[in-house]
Amino acid sequence: xxxxxxxxxxVEGKKILKGINLEINKGEMHAxxxxxxxxxxxxxxxxxxRDNYTVTEGEVWFNGKNLLEMSPEDRAREGVFLAFQYPVxxxxxxxxxxxxxxxxxxxxxxxxxxxxxxEFLKLTKEKQQLVDFNTNxxxxxxxxxxxxxxxxxxxxxxxxxxxxxxAILDETDSGLDIDALRIVSNGVNKLRDAEKSFVVITHYQxxxxxxxxxxxxxxxxGRIIKTGTKELALELEEKGYDWLKEAEHEKExx
Amino acid sequence: MTSDIMIPFYQALTEDVxxxxxxxxxxxxxxxxxxxxxxxxxxxxxxxxxxxxxxxQRFLKEYPYEFSNTPATTTANVADEAAIAGxxxxxxxxVNGHLQASLSNLPEGKGIHIGAMSAxxxxxxxxxxFNQQKHLSTESLANLNTALFADGLFIELQANVVIDKxxxxxxxxxxxxxxxxxxxxxxxxxxxxxxxxxxxxxxxxQEAVAFANSVTEVVVLENAELWHYNVQQxxxxxxxxxxxxxxxGADSRYHHFSFTLPNTPLxxxxxxxxxxxxxxxxxxxxxxxxxxxQHVDNHTFMDHxxxxxxxxEHYKGVLxxxxxxxxTGRIHVHQDAQKTNAFQQNNNMLLGDKANINxxxxxxxxxxxxxxxxxxxxxxxxEEAMFYLRxxxxxxxxxxxxxxxxxxxDVTDEIxxxxxxxxxxxxxxxxxNN
Ligand SMILES: Nc1ncnc2c1ncn2[C@@H]1O[C@H](COP(=O)(O)OP(=O)(O)O)[C@@H](O)[C@H]1O
Ligand SMILES: [Mg+2]
Numbered sequence: 001x002x003x004x005x006x007x008x009x010x011v012e013g014k015k016i017l018k019g020i021n022l023e024i025n026k027g028e029m030h031a032x033x034x035x036x037x038x039x040x041x042x043x044x045x046x047x048x049x050r051d052n053y054t055v056t057e058g059e060v061w062f063n064g065k066n067l068l069e070m071s072p073e074d075r076a077r078e079g080v081f082l083a084f085q086y087p088v089x090x091x092x093x094x095x096x097x098x099x100x101x102x103x104x105x106x107x108x109x110x111x112x113x114x115x116x117x118x119e120f121l122k123l124t125k126e127k128q129q130l131v132d133f134n135t136n137x138x139x140x141x142x143x144x145x146x147x148x149x150x151x152x153x154x155x156x157x158x159x160x161x162x163x164x165x166x167a168i169l170d171e172t173d174s175g176l177d178i179d180a181l182r183i184v185s186n187g188v189n190k191l192r193d194a195e196k197s198f199v200v201i202t203h204y205q206x207x208x209x210x211x212x213x214x215x216x217x218x219x220x221x222g223r224i225i226k227t228g229t230k231e232l233a234l235e236l237e238e239k240g241y242d243w244l245k246e247a248e249h250e251k252e253x254x
Numbered sequence: 255m256t257s258d259i260m261i262p263f264y265q266a267l268t269e270d271v272x273x274x275x276x277x278x279x280x281x282x283x284x285x286x287x288x289x290x291x292x293x294x295x296x297x298x299x300x301x302x303x304x305x306x307x308x309x310x311q312r313f314l315k316e317y318p319y320e321f322s323n324t325p326a327t328t329t330a331n332v333a334d335e336a337a338i339a340g341x342x343x344x345x346x347x348x349v350n351g352h353l354q355a356s357l358s359n360l361p362e363g364k365g366i367h368i369g370a371m372s373a374x375x376x377x378x379x380x381x382x383x384f385n386q387q388k389h390l391s392t393e394s395l396a397n398l399n400t401a402l403f404a405d406g407l408f409i410e411l412q413a414n415v416v417i418d419k420x421x422x423x424x425x426x427x428x429x430x431x432x433x434x435x436x437x438x439x440x441x442x443x444x445x446x447x448x449x450x451x452x453x454x455x456x457x458x459x460q461e462a463v464a465f466a467n468s469v470t471e472v473v474v475l476e477n478a479e480l481w482h483y484n485v486q487q488x489x490x491x492x493x494x495x496x497x498x499x500x501x502x503g504a505d506s507r508y509h510h511f512s513f514t515l516p517n518t519p520l521x522x523x524x525x526x527x528x529x530x531x532x533x534x535x536x537x538x539x540x541x542x543x544x545x546x547x548q549h550v551d552n553h554t555f556m557d558h559x560x561x562x563x564x565x566x567e568h569y570k571g572v573l574x575x576x577x578x579x580x581x582t583g584r585i586h587v588h589q590d591a592q593k594t595n596a597f598q599q600n601n602n603m604l605l606g607d608k609a610n611i612n613x614x615x616x617x618x619x620x621x622x623x624x625x626x627x628x629x630x631x632x633x634x635x636x637e638e639a640m641f642y643l644r645x646x647x648x649x650x651x652x653x654x655x656x657x658x659x660x661x662x663x664d665v666t667d668e669i670x671x672x673x674x675x676x677x678x679x680x681x682x683x684x685x686x687n688n
Contacts, residue, residue: 048641048645049644049645050641051641052637071644071650072641072644072645073644073645073647073648073649073650073653075645076644076645076646076647077647081645082645084642084645087642088636088638088639088641088642090636090639090642090643090656090657090660091660091663092659092660092661092662092663092664093643093656093657093659093660097656098643098646098648098656101648101652101656102643102646102647102648105647105648105649105652106647109647141660158646162646162647
């Protein structure tokens with residue numbers, strides 16, 4: 001579904017991604033871990049099309065299409081979804097109006113008619129329940145004054161509404177207490193199916209107890225330096241990243 | 255009140271004012287004095303303090319306008335162009351300032367006097383309030399209006415009269431020659447009276463250009479409340495100088511909204527409010543969304559004469575292409591006006607490369623126990639917000655429309671008529687998606 005080949009990217013002249021290779025197939029759950037500043041959010045941003053990043057080398061293919069040539073909105077319409085690490089507050093745009101616009105623009109792109117008000121409401125109700133998203137927040141301005149946890153739930157709620165093929169969750173667990181974490185993880189698990197794939201970026205093994213990954217990758221200094229299965233996450237929890245960092249630096253100095 | 259003057263328009267205004275003969279009516283003396291004041295001051299130039307950023311003479315010279323005082327009429331189809339979906343209202347249609355009764359549906363009842371200015375000079379409030387707002391006589395174009403206006407709408411609501419539905423006032427400007435039209439209105443709300451007035455403008459498609467120099471006097475007396483919305487739907491063939499001169503009595507509330515939309519090349523809104531009683535509330539809200547090379551100048555004056563009054567002014571502008579806007583916010587707090595709260599904000603989104611805003615607060619505060627503030631911003635789209643919306647599949651144009659609507663929300667949220675609120679938001683969306 002998604003193929004990343006030798007991806008290099010810079011921001012403000014600074015090299016951030018230094019040759020990422022990753023293959024994600026239908027139905028897979030990938031976790032990306034790694035210390036702060038290693039480039040996890042940058043990778044997510046490049047995939048979603050944030051324009052302050054410049055791709056200097058490499059390719060990204062999504063269902064046979066060149067993702068890097070698409071506008072951010074077309075990537076979303078093709079089925080790539082990024083749950084932001086820091087969801088943006090937009091005063092004056094109501095959550096509900098925002099969602100309606102998003103859902104209908106994606107539908108139009110796919111050649112579907114816009115949802116009738118009734119259908120939209122029904123879908124909204126159903127998906128709200130999935131992450132226990134407070135109905136009162138629907139008519140409020142998008143993320144404005146939401147708590148950290150409410151913002152993260154809103155991201156997953158939007159994910160459920162838009163029903164993408166590939167969802168990238170950037171530290172969705174940070175800012176969530178244990179109950180919220182369980183609810184959000186359950187929501188994500190319910191969305192899993194054989195057609196959909198996920199990339200969860202996280203610092204903590206904790207999330208991976210709820211959302212069990214097929215693969216775990218360690219991103220460090222703009223590269224994936226290790227790939228394993230869910231046991232790798234446990235090992236990282238126990239030993240930290242230093243042993244991997246050292247191994248990496250030794251390789252570099254050779 | 256009819257007199258078409260066939261001498262060259264611009265020459266008459268600049269050189270030969272005396273050749274302009276004012277209508278012979280019961281207001282002759284007032285008219286003559288106003289004409290003398292106009293003759294003495296002349297047309298504003300770029301050296302005139304209040305007109306530094308708007309070259310009015312350039313616009314007056316642009317076409318060979320003729321004074322047009324002859325009553326014109328229009329058709330229901332044209333008036334319907336101003337329709338606001340879902341608005342349950344009375345409707346009054348004025349064509350170049352002349353009331354067209356056949357298309358109007360007026361509120362009636364005891365204590366309600368609504369009619370043509372020309373037919374209302376005997377109404378009790380007319381002589382007491384006509385041309386009494388003192389800032390009118392210092393504005394050259396308002397003097398010109400006083401001297402030569404033909405007609406307009408007179409409203410007088412006696413004490414305790416509350417109009418149950420909004421009054422939708424549809425101004426149609428039409429002429430087969432380039433016309434300079436000068437409507438003149440006077441609206442008086444006596445003690446405890448209340449009303450909502452929504453003004454709209456319509457310009458039938460035609461070759462000729464209409465230049466309106468209109469004056470509206472608003473008198474909101476003790477504990478009365480007026481919601482006044484001025485929706486300036488524009489047109490290429492229209493030029494608009496619009497003067498609103500309001501005065502408020504004690505405990506009264508006046509809410510003035512102006513919405514300036516594309517495509518009128520020149521819009522100048524003069525708005526002055528004099529507070530003559532204490533404990534008043536005044537809200538001045540403006541939204542200007544300008545495209546092409548539109549020039550929009552909002553010139554406002556809050557005159558605080560009395561203590562314990564609140565005024566709140568918020569103008570927001572969205573400027574595309576090479577649009578140019580001017581905002582002047584003068585606040586004068588007199589020595590007696592203690593405990594005044596006077597707030598002012600002017601925020602702009604400069605979205606065109608060559609779009610420009612000149613914003614000037616003018617605070618003159620002579621009382622010591624007051625709270626006054628002013629602020630100005632000019633910015634662009636928030637990149638983070640744009641990316642967030644686009645990352646959800648929302649196209650660039652719709653994302654911009656959402657953000658412009660969001661930017662406007664502090665003004666549009668205050669609209670107390672839901673149908674009008676939907677209408678304005680719909681207009682913003684349509685303009686941004688165009
Ligand atoms: N806009 C930016 N300008 C400059 N440097 C940036 C910018 N965004 C991210 N970076 C840098 O890129 C590196 C990777 O950051 P990020 O992708 O956020 O890491 P992670 O998500 O793994 O913590 C960091 O060194 C960070 O400072
Ligand atoms: Mg990050």
